[in-house]
Amino acid sequence: MSDEERYAKFEVTAPRALPIAVVGGAGYVGSITAVGLAHLGHHVVGVDVNRERLAQLTEGIAPFHEPGLAALLGANLAAGRIRFTDALPEALAEAKVVFVAVNTPRRDNGEADLSHIIDVATGLGRHLQRYTVVAVKSTVPVGAHLTMRRVLEQFGRREGADYDLVANPEFLREGFAVHDFFYPDRVIIGGQSADAKALVRELFEPLAAPIIETTIENAQMTKYAANAFLAMRVSFINEIANICEGVGADIKDVVHGLGYDRRIGHDYLRPGIGFSGPCLPKDLEGLIRLAEDSGYEPFFLKSILEKNEHQRRHILGKVYGLLGTSLYGRRIGVLGLTFKQGTDDIRNSTAPEIVDYLVRRGAEVRTYDPMVGPDTAVAGRPAKSPYEAAAGADLLLLLTSWDEFRALDLERIRREMRLPNLVDGVNALDPAAMRRLGFTYVGVGRP
Ligand SMILES: NC(=O)c1ccc[n+]([C@@H]2O[C@H](COP(=O)([O-])OP(=O)(O)OC[C@H]3O[C@@H](n4cnc5c(N)ncnc54)[C@H](O)[C@@H]3O)[C@@H](O)[C@H]2O)c1
Structure with missing residues (x-):
């Protein structure tokens, strides 16, 4: 089976089409998430501050090399299920679920730089118009959701009333990202609100992957543990390889x-x-x-x-x-x-x-x-x-x-x-x- 055939079977398999926004929607994780959810049948808006990438995506051009992305993007643009914008308020006006997939780079001291996450929380605080589930795909340290909550509170937003936060860490591999969207090993959904988790679960249910509902802390920690484990395997085998050199x-x-x-x-x-x-x-x-x-x-x-x-x-x-x-x-x-x-x-x-x-x-x-x-x-x-x-x-x-x-x-x-x-x-x-x-x-x- 070709990749196209493998992905075609997921087209419009969502039980109902939901309006979704993906903030950071022109990035690696964001664009794959946006295109994948559109393919499942949802109405998706990719929001980003990078206008060059937004223009490319709007024209059906994948802004980076990722097998299968351009074809899937083209098909979903043609079907009218996806669009891209830099206007967050307009995207929030409709969305029931907002995915956050902005970059969380390393600061000089090694810690995660949450400035883009804070910018998004500020945008949400300013422009949320009705109850929205905010699902964070970005890799963030445990506690980042508390920071987001505090920012949102500054605008008088209350969790549970105006929004619910969900941690939905991303595990895709670059080079296999489209494949990994449709065939994830698991989907992790952390949050306090059962209803918010159920809504995010609904989005990923057509993928027939194990879905694990847990707390926000557990979800965030699982992502960090997974990457630390993979790094450990690489360092481990390099250690063994270097010993091999000495002993023939x-x-x-x-x-x-x-x-x-x-x-x-x-x-x-x-x-x-x-x-x-x-x-x-x-x-x-x-x-x-x-x-x-x-x-x-x-x-x-x-x-x-x-x-x-x-x-x-x-x-x-x-x-x-x-x-x-x-x-x-x-x-x-x-x-x-x-x-x-x-x-x-x-x-x-x-x-x-x-x-x-x-x-x-x-x-x-x-x-x-x-x-x-x-x-x-x-x-x-x-x-x-x-x-x-x-x-x-x-x-x-x-x-x-x-x-x-x-x-x-x-x-x-x-x-x-x-x-x-x-x-x-x-x-x-x-x-x-x-x-x-x-x-x-x-x-x-x-x-
Ligand atoms: N790349 C991967 O393989 C991968 C895999 C799993 C998890 N992650 C995690 O996902 C997150 C995103 O990574 P990425 O590789 O997709 O990064 P990226 O830099 O490719 O994409 C991030 C996007 O967010 C946009 N952005 C930044 N601030 C914004 C704002 N305030 N409003 C709207 N858009 C904004 C940027 O313009 C960019 O297009 C990171 O936390 C990363 O650790 C990445």
């Missing part, structure tokens, strides 16, 4: 055997440069700050983060190991800039930070990523192809595990290079095959 074991076989244990599974056990991107590091740090603020010292969570920081130094150590201690004037080709394959998102991605480091050490770096255009602000010089990135290089460094890199003509790559040094920071390639091609190959946890 191969992490590939270790993971293979480990993952068959039903208590463990294979997911999130890919050794490499560590976790990065817009969610895992930010949410892990957010949880660390939350724990500290609540009087608990989260040594274990801190060690996950420290291990992650150390992992990028470990990868850089492999570069030094092949090129010597001075990188000045060395030519390095870098393949991969996004935080994982399947996305064009480089927000808080480790790869551009590694490139930046190499450039600051005086290396001449050429970068290539199938999804990152030459205008994106990344240090180094962009190359039009992996071959161009490799041309004349003293070392090639793989930092994202794109399938495209596995399909390269690696013999040609080696011929293009000045020296055949290959650091595979994401274990995308086969060490023996690379050595047969004449590369001096170094992976992660691989002999």
Whole structure:
């Protein structure tokens, strides 16, 4: 079954069409939520402050790479079930449920920046016209709902009378976001009001996923715990991979055997440069700050983060190991800039930070990523192809595990290079095959 067929069966399956607003509706989470709910049959308005993205969405253009989004957006625009605006009051006039999917970036001290959440609460306080269920999809620390409530109270709004708050954390994966909307592992709905939770439940019921009703605190904590757990798996397997290097074991076989244990599974056990991107590091740090603020010292969570920081130094150590201690004037080709394959998102991605480091050490770096255009602000010089990135290089460094890199003509790559040094920071390639091609190959946890 194609993706289109898989999603088509959900079209207009909601028992009744409800008016819904999604604030932050031009973002990753917001646009997927808005388009997905429209597809189920609801009348959705995506509200955002980013006019450029709103214009793109209104024209049926997905503002970022997300498989299936453009097709679904086009179909729902054509059916008249979705529109986009920057006018919050107009969107609130109709909506029975308002989803909040604004960004909650990391502050310098690691805590979650709630300023956009507060802006939305202020907008709700000013413009709510009748009882509305406010469902927060943004990842926020426990207590953020109290902040929202206080802001709303400043405008004389009373929870239970004018609105009810619900926590509905989002678990979608970039690159699979449309799929994850229709086939979530679970839907979590936290709140005080049974009626408000029931209304949100109604929206997700056509998806036939387990729906867990709980408190707001439990819902928020579940989201943080999920991301901390995934981060832990990445740091764990990097730790094991690095030990493999010292004892002559191969992490590939270790993971293979480990993952068959039903208590463990294979997911999130890919050794490499560590976790990065817009969610895992930010949410892990957010949880660390939350724990500290609540009087608990989260040594274990801190060690996950420290291990992650150390992992990028470990990868850089492999570069030094092949090129010597001075990188000045060395030519390095870098393949991969996004935080994982399947996305064009480089927000808080480790790869551009590694490139930046190499450039600051005086290396001449050429970068290539199938999804990152030459205008994106990344240090180094962009190359039009992996071959161009490799041309004349003293070392090639793989930092994202794109399938495209596995399909390269690696013999040609080696011929293009000045020296055949290959650091595979994401274990995308086969060490023996690379050595047969004449590369001096170094992976992660691989002999
Ligand atoms: N991206 C993911 O994979 C993912 C997955 C799960 C959860 N989350 C969480 O979801 C939230 C949103 O993340 P994202 O990646 O979609 O962020 P994003 O930056 O892509 O989108 C946020 C959107 O909110 C808009 N916005 C900000 N302030 C606004 C305001 N006052 N009124 C209207 N719009 C406003 C921005 O213009 C932007 O379009 C975050 O809390 C994030 O942690 C993200």
